[in-house]
Amino acid sequence: MTMFDLDGKTALVTGSSRGLGRAFAEGLALAGARVVLNGMDTKRLEQAAGELRAAGHDVLTAAFDVTDEAAVVAAFERFDGEGIAIDILVNNAGIQFRRPMLDLQLADWQRVIDTNLTAAFICGREAARRMVVRKSGKVINIGSLTSELARATVAPYTVAKGGIKMLTKAMAAEWAADNVQANAIGPGYMLTDMNEALIADEGFDAWVKSRTPARRWGRPEELQGTLVYLASQASDYVNGQIIYADGGMISVL
Ligand code: GCO
Numbered sequence: 492m493t494m495f496d497l498d499g500k501t502a503l504v505t506g507s508s509r510g511l512g513r514a515f516a517e518g519l520a521l522a523g524a525r526v527v528l529n530g531m532d533t534k535r536l537e538q539a540a541g542e543l544r545a546a547g548h549d550v551l552t553a554a555f556d557v558t559d560e561a562a563v564v565a566a567f568e569r570f571d572g573e574g575i576a577i578d579i580l581v582n583n584a585g586i587q588f589r590r591p592m593l594d595l596q597l598a599d600w601q602r603v604i605d606t607n608l609t610a611a612f613i614c615g616r617e618a619a620r621r622m623v624v625r626k627s628g629k630v631i632n633i634g635s636l637t638s639e640l641a642r643a644t645v646a647p648y649t650v651a652k653g654g655i656k657m658l659t660k661a662m663a664a665e666w667a668a669d670n671v672q673a674n675a676i677g678p679g680y681m682l683t684d685m686n687e688a689l690i691a692d693e694g695f696d697a698w699v700k701s702r703t704p705a706r707r708w709g710r711p712e713e714l715q716g717t718l719v720y721l722a723s724q725a726s727d728y729v730n731g732q733i734i735y736a737d738g739g740m741i742s743v744l
Contacts, residue, residue: 494725498523506584518715520548530589580618582611589637623669630673661729679737705738
């Protein structure tokens with residue numbers, strides 16, 4: 492089963508001081524990767540790093556704003572200078588902003604698009620510039636059920652996640668020939684702090700449980716296996732795909 496082994500690989504996970512990103516970093520570390528945690532809150536970032544190091548994992552931190560092109564370029568130049576080759580990039584950083592479009596300000600629309608979509612392009616470009624030279628790399632973008640289906644009040648998130656699905660295909664189109672595989676994961680409704688308000692809403696909670704064949708919310712750690720698969724040799728001939736880990740929600744009416 493060495494095809495899933497990430498020993499000797501270094502993975503950068505954006506937005507990984509909490510939520511799904513934290514679970515993704517842990518999953519890659521459990522498979523043997525050195526992980527680079529990213530976030531804007533250095534206190535939270537160091538706390539997450541300390542927890543993973545206490546569990547015996549090899550962890551670095553890189554605090555930069557994924558929406559700031561200059562900061563991303565500088566971060567990758569730092570990695571170059573320190574001899575850190577990013578073998579696996581997980582474009583996870585994302586925000587949610589729930590508001591009907593009729594009441595939505597352009598600035599709020601733009602903030603979500605910048606963080607959830609454009610940042611994946613910027614970080615993907617910087618990582619791939621190095622991966623294509625090494626003729627090896629894995630890019631895993633984090634989509635959503637809203638990569639396929641819309642829900643009222645989350646338009647910018649939905650548009651960004653739909654873009655993530657197509658950005659993944661575009662990355663495959665341009666980078667697969669250099670042995671860089673770009674794929675995506677579409678999480679279902681997961682028990683994360685971003686969904687706290689939804690989980691606490693009895694009506695929404697009942698809807699998720701009735702609409703999901705598994706009849707429950709997902710746990711972040713339940714995404715780790717899909718991520719390790721897409722980050723490992725096991726998926727070397729898989730390109731441009733989005734794998735839904737959603738309890739079956741996207742597959743049924
Ligand atoms: C929402 C939720 C969703 C989920 C997830 C579903 O407001 O509907 O935040 O967007 O988080 O993206 O795949």
